[in-house]
């Protein structure tokens with residue numbers, strides 16, 4: 001589980017459904033917020049032990065959007081979605097591998 | 099600068115074939131720019147890690163000065179350097195010395211200079227509750243960091259229930275000429291604990307009414323010498339004693355130890371808040387007794403439904419530095435005074451602690467090398 005110790009140099013809303021992150025590695029990554037919701041890594045959406053998805057991605061409408069995005073420590077971001085879901089901790093490691 | 103040109107050079111056939119002129123420092127530095135620090139995501143030349151570069155007819159020598167001792171990436175960086183210089187060296191021997199220095203030296207109280215002046219990182223190992231494996235963690239992390247090449251000391255701050263001496267069996271401490279205590283070493287790790295003193299000795303030490311005084315003596319009157327890490331094993335709980343220790347010791351950072359069952363985070367929250375109030379950065383969480391590896395299969399059985407470490411990590415935004423399995427060899431090793439990481443390095447618990455130490459060193463490296471560009475406090479409202 002060696003984390004790569006990524007850091008965020010810039011993070012912003014690119015367009016209506018894209019979040020872009022500029023990493024310290026120099027890479028800029030565009031992330032689709034609907035995909036982020038479908039891939040939520042929280043315990044309710046992803047089985048903690050088997051790492052198998054519990055959430056059915058088809059149950060998420062394309063209209064889902066974040067309300068707000070916050071830094072969590074120095075290693076993850078938290079996203080509050082407009083469907084009420086807010087428990088996902090998206091680690092930098094996880095995000096960079098999407 | 100640094101070129102070696104004596105008359106003897108001309109006699110011997112030049113070792114640099116197919117190149118114009120002698121090998122330049124800039125050529126070496128340019129080549130080394132291909133080597134990245136995997137933790138900091140920048141090349142080691144830009145980071146200013148290359149020191150004392152010397153080039154001669156037969157030798158290329160330099161130091162790579164990393165931000166953290168016991169850097170888990172040390173060997174990798176060294177090998178990368180060797181491989182990018184291989185073609186340029188023209189038969190010269192390449193000598194790389196790996197060193198470590200912290201860029202920011204903590205301002206330290208003049209009273210502590212003699213004892214702690216050469217201690218680079220002081221790390222608190224704390225928890226919300228007792229019995230979660232702090233002392234086991236302190237001991238094994240100390241030996242794991244030591245195995246990674248760091249100079250390590252343990253200060254057992256559990257004055258009334260010291261368990262480090264049982265886990266390591268040190269000799270009694272001596273005094274030096276300045277009447278400072280010399281911490282005994284066990285397999286290369288320096289140790290100070292209330293448990294090292296005879297009843298008479300304790301009486302002298304405990305003359306002061308407060309545990310804080312003892313800690314102050316351990317901090318001020320022990321000749322720790324040069325250390326990369328001094329780990330402080332905290333007493334259980336989150337009361338005044340813990341606060342006093344945290345205020346007295348010039349802590350660089352703290353780690354929190356928890357178990358999967360520790361679901362009530364009230365005490366942990368208190369501990370976290372204490373460190374936050376004192377502006378001591380929290381490096382992360384070590385979850386002990388996390389899972390079980392049975393004899394028959396190598397599978398990790400997570401026998402607890404939920405994870406206290408993960409809950410803690412989520413609530414406070416702390417990375418999980420390691421998850422330590424339930425491992426009988428950790429218990430036996432502690433009882434026999436033979437730390438598992440040192441004496442049974444292949445036990446599942448030892449392997450987990452070794453990885454945990456590497457994570458800890460990485461997190462410290464990030465903390466020590468504050469990247470000005472990195473954003474830690476963003477808040478985006480989606481439009």
Ligand SMILES: Nc1ncnc2c1ncn2[C@@H]1O[C@H](COP(=O)(O)OP(=O)(O)OP(=O)(O)O)[C@@H](O)[C@H]1O
Nearest residue numbers: 228229230231232233234334387422423424425429
């Ligand atoms: N990973 C583990 N697997 C099995 N047993 C463990 C593990 N870690 C610790 N133990 C055992 O749990 C007990 C408590 O551990 P330890 O003394 O390290 O905890 P502590 O937090 O320092 O306790 P205290 O609060 O009393 O200082 C010990 O008997 C120890 O051997």
Ligand SMILES: [Mg+2]
Nearest residue numbers: 232233256261
């Ligand atoms: Mg203890």
